[in-house]
Amino acid sequence: MTRLATTLDPRGPEHLAHREAALERLAALADEHAKALAGGGPKYTERHRARGKLLARERVELLLDPDTPFLELSPLAAWGSDYPVGASMVTGIGTVEGVECVVVANDPTVRGGASNPWTLKKALRANEIALANRLPVISLVESGGADLPSQKEIFIPGGAIFRDLTRLSAAGIPTVAVVFGNSTAGGAYIPGMSDHTVMIKDRSKVFLGGPPLVKMATGEESDDESLGGADMHARTSGLADHYAVDEQDAIRQARRIVARLNHRKPYPDPGPAPEPLYDPEELLGIVPSDLRTPFDPREVVARIVDASDFDEFKPLYGTSLVTGWAALHGYPVGILANAQGVLFSEESQKAAQFIQLANQRDIPLLFLHNTTGYMVGKEYEQGGIVKHGSMMINAVSNSRVPHLSVLIGASYGAGHYGMCGRAYEPRFLFAWPSAKSAVMGPQQLAGVLSIVARQSAAAKGQPYDEEQDAGMRAFVEAQIESESLPMFLSGRIYDDGVIDPRDTRTVLGLCLSAVHNAPVEGARGGFGVFRM
Incomplete structure (x- = not known):
């Protein structure tokens, strides 16, 4: 094997200083994550519990197989906005009866689970992940519908939620809705358009118009139960496929639905994989606080790939971009990692060829960002940096293998595009707390x-x-x-979360397992015109 050597001194003053700065950033990140975990705060949490109801994350925990991980997505959604951190929704990927699923759970302690503009963006991103990776979707519903003061930002694009559910179903990707409380107005279409719907006795309420609206529209006197209660939908309308007596029973029935889906991955999961040779704790001290200071991305690669085994491609050419082959939790990956920040013509051509090779071999690609962009200046313009940078972006745009991106340092300018930024639809994109991204520094x-x-x-x-x-x-x-800071960008759902660097291998392993629920097939030709 071609195991990576390390020159890192974990006891050196530079490493210790970088580590200390990283721990400070992680402490600040933990404070922001705590805001999402708090939901609507103690007052509304206690009110919810007093009604005999579980919290959103408690529902998720009961749904998932015991002692299995939950990869939460976009936990900082709405950070820096007028809406609570977390966007009144929990989304993520977890295992239910051995099946990897996307789970979407309304948080009813935040304005009754009403959807604000960031809730919508977060839900749409979860659906996008489910469709791309063929993951069943389980919706744990308790929402009063749209947050009416912000309806102008929700109503028109909000229809995409229901469109997505029907497209998932049409693609043969199962959808399950468990209704814990209100699912009213437009929200009624979530159980209505899901393949399987579970409702709870005396709890679930699913109707297009509640009693006041019915009274205003038709003059008819009615009540919640006759309009949309679980008993009515189970016995009369037929909307409820399964009738539960309480929340725990509803979650049990949802698990049984998944157990009977006959949903199978097209590939067997790889067996146990060897751990990296080096301590993941050392990842905290690799990236300098000043991102203008270069660092060797091989030190990162050595601490996330199996056995620290890495076969480098073109190691002597285009040296500010490291490319090569490895395995991560047993899954083959091609890695592109920025070394010195700037991308030149050589790096661009090297990347384009490497991406083509990965597509020929049906190997997913992992992009580790630390770039200030493509090189500028008369010499480089005359040398063809525009056409060579375009070649790299062309290759990324038309590549068909799954892409995973992690912003570990700088990710500026068109270099962000060439390294498969959000606009280039990576299957997953995460950031370290050290990352920064903008049009330029x-x-x-x-x-x-x-x-x-x-x-x-x-x-x-x-x-x-x-x-x-x-x-x-x-x-x-x-x-x-x-x-340009990661919490600002994550708040706008420009990534799928800000992660602890020490968790990178685990997070990427979960993502690679998820993407292998869909066929991994590269482009055979099909690239745009490469200017040579």
């Missing part, structure tokens, strides 16, 4: 604006205000810095 962006302003003033024959320039640069740098 804060200093560079502020500097560009300053140069443009100076040139404009000179063209008009006006004096340039240096004091105002300094203030503008400081303001812009602070704004771009804050908007």
